[in-house]
Amino acid sequence: MNDVKCECGHVNPHGTVLCESCGKVLEEKEESKKLLDMRYEGSARRSQTYNKTIVDKIWNFFSSVKVGVILIVVTLIASSLGTILPQEMYIPQMTTPAEYYEDQYGWFGKLYYELDFNNLYSSWWYLLLIASIGVSLVICSLDRVIPLYRALKNQRVERHEGFMKRQRLYGVSEQPGEEAMSRLEQNLKAKKYHIRKKNGSILAEKNRFSRWGPYVNHIGLIIFLIGAMLRFVPGMYVDELLWIREGETKAIPGTDGQYYLKNNKFIFQKYDKKKDNEVFGAALDRAGMVAKNYQSNVTLYEKKGDTVAGESLNLKKLKEAKIRVNQPLKIDKFAIYQVDYKLDELSKMHLALQNKDTGEEIGTIKVNLYNPETKYDLKNGYFVELKSYFPDFEFDENSNPTTKSKVPNNPAFVFKMVTPEKPDGEVSFVAIRQTIEVDGNNSYKMAFKGVETKNVAALTIRKDLTLWILGFGGLIFMIGVIQGAYWNHRRLWVKIVDGKAVTAGHTNKNWYGFKRELEGVFEGTGMESPAEQLESGKKG
Amino acid sequence: MKKKRLVVRTIILLVLAAAVGYTLYANLTKDEVNKVEIGKQAPNFVLVDMEGKKHKLSDYKGQGVFLNFWATWCGPCEREMPYIDNQYKQYKDQGVKVLTVDVGESKIAVDKFIERHHLTFPVMIDKDGQVQTAYGINPLPYTFLIDKDGKVVRSYKGELTEETIKSFMEEIKP
Structure with a gap:
């Protein structure tokens, strides 16, 4: 587990593939390849090398892009499961979820409820999946951005020949004169390249910041996740x-x-x-x-x-x-x-005390269905007593009248009607469209006259x-996308060796555009623009 | 160098674990937020019972309080009422107060219910739902045990058996 000292004198962390400074191939199996894998500049992703303690093992697990992709796929599948049946918050209120799912969707609904998919998006395991994606994002990013930053910061002008030879764009020309070199330099500057020179060699580079795009994007995502997390903080x-x-x-x-x-x-x-x-x-x-x-x-x-x-x-x-x-x-x-x-929704009911034989109405009472009065005086010795009230009437298993809720969906009453003819009162059970008399020969009845209703909003x-945090995270996310998508990190190396000019070029994307640019840059210098070494790349 | 890396990794993992842990905890307890917490002071309330007597929870310091929320249309409530009444008679002279709160039905419905089940303990109607909100009642029945210092020692959702009620009474007996 020692650091690796390159022949150029630079000390690299263990696990480095390409020397951070001169680019010499340090790992033997890379030596046999015709072209280098330039991802992360061949820097040492330490997670790949240290695997000692439990902390390292957890770290390495989350550092793997493969694990990250699997987590995302599993989360996508889980999220889609939650859309098969409505979530609990969307089923009608006042129903028992356990019964509702089985009644509506049969055995599948029952299973769905038993698996707790009715509250899938707030289940602990779903949150754990989302959280794992967040952790994976943080660790993957840290594990890659730091070595990449080191490698790009430590790169020197003169690269090892083995490095240049294995770049996708590579060429050898006769040594150019001073004039040709300064022409090349000017052309590069005109294309906004930054130029570093050493012993007649050149490193021209532009748009390095584009390499940070993915990591800026990840920072945006993490801010977004923090915003989502803050929703659980009371008061937010x-x-x-x-x-x-x-x-x-x-x-x-x-x-x-x-x-x-x-x-x-x-x-x-x-x-x-x-x-x-x-x-x-x-x-x-x-x-x-x-x-x-x-x-x-x-x-x-x-x-x-x-x-x-x-x-x-x-x-x-x-x-x-x-x-x-x-x-x-x-x-x-x-x-x-x-x-x-x-x-x-019913709010008041109007009922009239009526003589059954003559049809004469003694008077009308208004019963407030939320909190009825118990006694209604109709003057001249007539009055009505409310003995019992069932706002949402039904018969229970023992055939006794009972109520299903306190909402007056189906009100029913037991009235005692006291009249001068019947001073002891007659009892009558009144529900919507039915009247039941205790002894069956009452001389008065409560006749339905009308209702008053109320709307419910x-x-x-x-x-x-948390909205502004989510918005801010989204903005950073987009900046990262734009930064990585609309600019390319392009580099051109020119090294003078034994009277030859060795040229190599690298870009992180859009090779076609880079080649076109280099052709222009080399025009009139007498040097050849570095040529495509990748077979499939020659066509385009 | 290696040691420093281990420390940095450990710290980062701990921070992440704390964030995830907090989120999970907050999610699991979100239903109980702002509501009654075990071990904390029970929310105070004042209600008038069916006989016109005013009951203020804070006046019952020094006694245990068995607080039950119910409705006439709730089957489990109806089944447990006689048990509560039996135990009320057993424990009322031993410093346990029974207070029951109907969740805002009409007076007549509650009166008839008391009459039908021959209930002797104080019954109050929470007309505008303030007390239910303070205690976060859903669903019914819901029972709270409050000790002699006014702290909530237990909350129980669902139907009670007579033995459970008895053990609850023992728990809050001063």
């Missing part, structure tokens, strides 16, 4: 859903009870052929109903003072706002968007302090 990212009925005031989730929102009205508008611009007419005939506007009129409140949960709140009105699709209400760093709605509360 909020994405909550709020269902709110007309007239209701609720705490805005994610704001720690600081802000409250009241839904004054939810409006759903459709395009109307008569009222709207007639250019829409044909489209409306074809499509039928077309939504025009979804809007929640809300009032924003801020909580004042410290109250204990359950106490009545001291709310200060901040402003009125209209929330429409893509026109959120903004407070501090929060934005509240219109995302969903439910029209005509769903709002999304969003806060994202």
